[in-house]
Amino acid sequence: xxxxxxxxxxxxxxxxxxxxxxxxxxxxxxxxxxxxxxxxxxxxxxxxxxxxxxxxxxxxxxxxxxxxxxxxxxxxxxxxxxxxxxxxxxxxxxxxxxxxxxxxxxxxxxxxxxxxxxxxxxxxxxxxxxxxxxxxxxxxxxxxxxxxxxxxxxxxxxxxxxxxxxxxxxxxxxxxxxxxxxxxxxxxxxxxxxxxxxxxxxxxxxxxxxxxxxxxxxxxxxxxxxxxxxxxxxxxxxxxxxxxxxxx
Amino acid sequence: xxxxxxxxxxxxxxxxxxxxxxxxxxxxxxxxxxxxxxxxxxxxxxxxxxxxxxxxxxxxxxxxxxxxxxxxxxxxxxxxxxxxxxxxxxxxxxxxxxxxxxxxxxxxxxxxxxxxxxxxxxxxxxxxxxxxxxxxxxxxxxxxxxxxxxxxxxxxxxxxxxxxxxxxxxxxxxxxxxxxxxxxxxxxxxxxxxxxxxxxxxxxxxxxxxxxxxxxxxxxxxxxxxxxxxxxxx
Ligand SMILES: Nc1ncnc2c1ncn2[C@@H]1O[C@H](COP(=O)(O)OP(=O)(O)OP(=O)(O)O)[C@@H](O)[C@H]1O
Ligand SMILES: [Mg+2]
Numbered sequence: 001x002x003x004x005x006x007x008x009x010x011x012x013x014x015x016x017x018x019x020x021x022x023x024x025x026x027x028x029x030x031x032x033x034x035x036x037x038x039x040x041x042x043x044x045x046x047x048x049x050x051x052x053x054x055x056x057x058x059x060x061x062x063x064x065x066x067x068x069x070x071x072x073x074x075x076x077x078x079x080x081x082x083x084x085x086x087x088x089x090x091x092x093x094x095x096x097x098x099x100x101x102x103x104x105x106x107x108x109x110x111x112x113x114x115x116x117x118x119x120x121x122x123x124x125x126x127x128x129x130x131x132x133x134x135x136x137x138x139x140x141x142x143x144x145x146x147x148x149x150x151x152x153x154x155x156x157x158x159x160x161x162x163x164x165x166x167x168x169x170x171x172x173x174x175x176x177x178x179x180x181x182x183x184x185x186x187x188x189x190x191x192x193x194x195x196x197x198x199x200x201x202x203x204x205x206x207x208x209x210x211x212x213x214x215x216x217x218x219x220x221x222x223x224x225x226x227x228x229x230x231x232x233x234x235x236x237x238x239x240x241x242x243x244x245x246x247x248x
Numbered sequence: 249x250x251x252x253x254x255x256x257x258x259x260x261x262x263x264x265x266x267x268x269x270x271x272x273x274x275x276x277x278x279x280x281x282x283x284x285x286x287x288x289x290x291x292x293x294x295x296x297x298x299x300x301x302x303x304x305x306x307x308x309x310x311x312x313x314x315x316x317x318x319x320x321x322x323x324x325x326x327x328x329x330x331x332x333x334x335x336x337x338x339x340x341x342x343x344x345x346x347x348x349x350x351x352x353x354x355x356x357x358x359x360x361x362x363x364x365x366x367x368x369x370x371x372x373x374x375x376x377x378x379x380x381x382x383x384x385x386x387x388x389x390x391x392x393x394x395x396x397x398x399x400x401x402x403x404x405x406x407x408x409x410x411x412x413x414x415x416x417x418x419x420x421x422x423x424x425x426x427x428x429x430x431x432x433x434x435x436x437x438x439x440x441x442x443x444x445x446x447x448x449x450x451x452x453x454x455x456x457x458x459x460x461x462x463x464x465x466x467x468x469x470x471x472x473x474x475x476x477x478x479x480x481x482x
Contacts, residue, residue, distance in 0.1 A: 088388040092381060112395070
């Protein structure tokens with residue numbers, strides 16, 4: 001079953017054409033990593049997918065709900081429904097600093113979906129426990145390490161029970177030791193069949209956690225394939241150059 | 249030399265003087281609180297107009313702010329006071345509001361608009377200092393635009409703007425004395441009247457002490473709020 005489809009996505013910033021016709025399908029339960037050189041458009045693509053950026057053309061579909069269709073007006077209801085299908089984890093967490101950890105998790109569902117506080121707190125406690133953050137409910141983000149903040153951000157995204165999670169370099173703002181914590185969490189989510197799209201510079205991690213890897217350069221998908229095959233035996237010249245550059 | 253007029257004040261004149269000044273202080277305090285009551289929310293409105301997506305609206309508010317900040321407050325008070333008469337031929341006596349002379353309303357209008365302009369620039373700087381990631385996180389979590397502003401952005405803005413707002417508020421306490429120009433009976437006007445009637449500078453000294461105490465309390469209150477908001481960094 002397709003959970004997310006991007007068809008012929010194009011996006012320019014002024015004269016700078018950043019995405020030239022990107023098409024991508026994500027199956028339910030699939031973990032897909034996007035790798036590629038700096039400036040290749042990975043973040044821009046993910047931001048389009050997360051509706052934070054509007055493509056110039058193309059179609060975005062989320063679990064059968066259209067979120068973008070070549071700039072035609074999407075009615076508000078489907079827009080909101082499409083948005084509720086995914087969660088996003090940012091490079092620099094973007095936690096709400098004035099909310100406690102608990103409130104970071106519960107405020108949005110309480111305020112957007114009007115779910116009773118008791119229920120949300122129970123759900124949040126369970127998630128935090130799972131993220132290894134049991135007992136930190138009343139801490140404020142500034143009192144947590146980067147790795148802990150990122151785990152709170154993942155838990156916050158999961159509170160809305162999204163079908164698919166987008167990650168933009170979830171570990172690149174973290175020290176290597178802290179990176180490990182996040183990788184563990186992502187691996188655990190993968191084991192629970194969570195659908196995830198991860199932009200990353202960590203090839204080893206991408207290889208280990210994903211089913212499929214996409215190599216992007218200059219706004220196009222140059223090559224995609226099974227994770228181990230693409231990393232260990234890339235077919236395309238540019239992919240090979242990129243990966244061997246990393247292994248050095 | 250200057251102690252001569254001080255010495256001339258004896259005890260049975262001192263108490264009535266303090267009493268009169270206190271009633272003036274009451275008027276000053278009313279101007280102060282009403283100005284804040286109107287200017288703080290109005291500033292937010294102006295700040296959002298200043299950030300409007302329509303250029304004409306942006307320019308209008310930019311011009312408004314620049315005029316409010318670029319001309320003397322005392323002159324603005326005169327304009328608000330006299331413009332109904334000179335521009336619209338309305339006798340000022342017709343404009344009494346609940347039995348209160350129009351001069352009082354003019355003072356409140358003048359102060360509120362002037363301070364709203366200053367506050368709006370503080371709000372704007374505060375709003376622009378909030379990282380874009382906060383809006384994006386809120387968007388992805390499904391918050392509406394107004395929920396994002398009032399639940400996520402504004403609370404963080406308030407924490408950041410407490411120090412510059414404190415400065416303005418302290419200035420406002422002192423600026424209330426400008427209302428003397430419209431002969432509003434606030435503390436400074438009263439002090440001047442007593443001083444010239446009794447030929448003493450005692451009322452100015454007492455008024456100075458009162459202004460100082462007023463500001464001392466205001467600064468203390470703002471410090472209290474700042475402390476209350478110190479539960480997080482950022
Ligand atoms: N908001 C924007 N306005 C103008 N240009 C932008 C904007 N966002 C991205 N770009 C440009 O788009 C191109 C692709 O950027 P993008 O951030 O998508 O690359 P990336 O693959 O994520 O790179 P990195 O690996 O460094 O994160 C860059 O040339 C960048 O300058
Ligand atoms: Mg990027």
